[in-house]
Amino acid sequence: MTPPQKKIRVLIVDDSLLFRQTLASRLATDPAIEIVGTAVDSFDAMQKIKALRPDAVTLDVEMPKMNGIEFLKRLIPIHPIPVIVVSSLPLNVLDALEAGAVDFVEKPKVQGGEDLQRFVRDLAGKLKIAALAHVRMRPAPGAPPVPAPRKVSLLNSARNVSSLIAIGASTGGTDAILEVVKNLPATTPGVVVVQHMPPVFTRMYADRLDKICPMKVKEAEDMDRVQRGQILIAPGGFQLRVAKDVNGYYVRLSEQGVKLNGHCPSVTVMFDSVAPIAGKNAIGVILTGMGADGAQGLLNMRQAGAYTIGQDKDSCVVYGMPQAAYNMGAVAKQAPLDKIAGEIISRLNAGSLNG
Numbered sequence: 001m002t003p004p005q006k007k008i009r010v011l012i013v014d015d016s017l018l019f020r021q022t023l024a025s026r027l028a029t030d031p032a033i034e035i036v037g038t039a040v041d042s043f044d045a046m047q048k049i050k051a052l053r054p055d056a057v058t059l060d061v062e063m064p065k066m067n068g069i070e071f072l073k074r075l076i077p078i079h080p081i082p083v084i085v086v087s088s089l090p091l092n093v094l095d096a097l098e099a100g101a102v103d104f105v106e107k108p109k110v111q112g113g114e115d116l117q118r119f120v121r122d123l124a125g126k127l128k129i130a131a132l133a134h135v136r137m138r139p140a141p142g143a144p145p146v147p148a149p150r151k152v153s154l155l156n157s158a159r160n161v162s163s164l165i166a167i168g169a170s171t172g173g174t175d176a177i178l179e180v181v182k183n184l185p186a187t188t189p190g191v192v193v194v195q196h197m198p199p200v201f202t203r204m205y206a207d208r209l210d211k212i213c214p215m216k217v218k219e220a221e222d223m224d225r226v227q228r229g230q231i232l233i234a235p236g237g238f239q240l241r242v243a244k245d246v247n248g249y250y251v252r253l254s255e256q257g258v259k260l261n262g263h264c265p266s267v268t269v270m271f272d273s274v275a276p277i278a279g280k281n282a283i284g285v286i287l288t289g290m291g292a293d294g295a296q297g298l299l300n301m302r303q304a305g306a307y308t309i310g311q312d313k314d315s316c317v318v319y320g321m322p323q324a325a326y327n328m329g330a331v332a333k334q335a336p337l338d339k340i341a342g343e344i345i346s347r348l349n350a351g352s353l354n355g
Helices: 015-029 041-053 068-075 090-099 115-130 173-179 201-212 268-279 295-303 321-327 337-354
Strands: 010-014 034-039 056-060 083-087 102-105 166-170 191-193 216-219 231-232 240-245 248-253 283-286 307-311 333-335
Touching: 010 015, 010 115, 010 191, 015 034, 015 115, 034 041, 034 216, 041 056, 041 068, 041 115, 056 068, 068 083, 068 090, 068 115, 068 295, 083 090, 083 115, 083 333, 090 102, 090 173, 090 201, 102 115, 102 248, 166 173, 166 268, 173 191, 173 201, 173 337, 191 268, 201 231, 216 321, 231 283, 240 268, 240 333, 248 295, 268 283, 283 295, 283 321, 283 337, 307 321
Parallel strands: 010 034, 010 056, 056 083, 083 102, 166 191, 166 283, 191 231, 216 231, 283 307, 307 333
Antiparallel strands: 240 248
16 A cells, blocks of 8 residues: 655745635645645744744745845745745845745735636645755855855857857746856857746846846847847747847747746747757756756757756756756756856867867
8 A cells, every 4th residue: 555645844924814824725725735834924934934844835025024035034044945935026036036935926916716726726836846846055144155166268269159058947947047147258159048937027037137147138039139248038928949040040939828848938949949050059058947848958959969068966956857858868968056157168168179
């Protein structure tokens, strides 16, 4: 007889009594989830996390006394527990992900009907993923900064307009993508990125990266050129494909609503488009994420001659997409997150010397 599967122990943190009760009762109907408690604010949550030891936490951002973002900054360095943020504000979501949240769900506009059902279904699914997540330790507020890895210089000869870098990620990917692209020099060949995020969030994410990275970053628009020194982020709700003409690479965006592997944008859609037109001039990178989106596309890139990199298990929040790609032979090189930018630059340098 098969033993019963261990339930995911969840703590709900929200200052609204009605929302706590509604969420607890709805999530409790899922046979894989056990609600072990609720908390009314960040201070209550900290005590209950210590006492109840939940497997995952749902966290409201807009709370009295201490907002969810400040709470995360204090929580993760001492209790690296998977947290799913619940918020209606994209800016707060991005701040929370930066502070260590695993993922987010948009708060429903109404507390009933189809919106609430969809919200609870999405949240339950993300809680099941979060329970498998490896939460990266963060320095406590005021702690000395961690020394940055030694940077690899990009040779002048590696700034080839024929080179193209494609990066795909999902759960944990906002932080992972930042870790990679912030270390790419301003003269790096064009980069295209798919991160599983809904509309509006991708634009704000691109704007945030643009303020941090040496390269320029923008949310992609149809017919944008893929050019040296610029990163294009696929907009939520659109599939991004790379095309080529006599002037080089550019992107095409397809209509909203068409999903592959459950995602729009999909990493595989992007990788599949890069494989035949860029071939050996491309570098494909697959980062943390649940499921297998991107794996087949990365294999197609490698078979077309591209150099492919997969994030290693120890540095992934969720070793799903990189594992699926590695298991099917799509990954030429596995590397920890903090070494991937250096690996990209080294490959560009080697390609310029060999070419």
